[in-house]
Amino acid sequence: MTTIADVLAAARARLTRLEPADAARVVDEGGRLVDIRPGWQRVAEGEVPGAVVIERNHLEWRLDPASDARIPEATDHDVPWVVLCSEGYTSSLAAAALQDLGIHRATDVVGGFRAWEAAGLPTAPGTGEPPDYARGAHRH
Template sequence: MQHNPRFLALVEAIRSRVQETDVHQIKRWQDEGRTFHLIDVREESEWAKGHLPGAEYLGRGVIERDIETRYPDASTELYLYCGGGFRSILATDNLQKMGYTRVVSVDGGFRGWSDAGYPVES
């Protein structure tokens, strides 16, 4: 997908403020049986077409509104992913501003996961 320049500039300006991991680390942790919350912040239509195993849906449009209901403890370990890793950076930054201290964006997102040949749930 070709993103617009201002959107990319916004993401790049925020990137240094958030922690990132990648899809390969998420897969290793899943294979090891590590417990963590993996949150898909894409649109509902994207989620319906497929998502990472064990992921929970909390779309970018409502995550700031609903995060405290779902995860009231601001120290909960949260890993956010989107289609490629840009929207998840924006969501991660907002959750940090809301006081969440262990929130990480997953670089590569759903496309990186799929391109690596990892399993997808639908």
């Protein structure tokens, strides 16, 4: 029987996970930070200025360069996407799913938003604003 701990371990074994400061450096060098937390969690915890917000249930459709529902930043499979969740668990599973789509540089932040904030990296109060794609016509 496979447990979620097994699935998480398998996902993380494929990733080169980033500590918050390393994730910030990757973003400074042209990578993209994608925040997959739901709106209520971004409001409660805060946000990272400049992060692309794509809630988890839309992630693969928005970042797959072959998807008709992709966002403009999803230009090719070589974009280094750094996935951020609250504590670094769901983001590992999400980054592995992106790798399954051929987005081979996808990874996540060890410790998630909470570690990012604890490291003194930029944050802002959560606004509760829906992601840009949620205002559009795509329903994936």
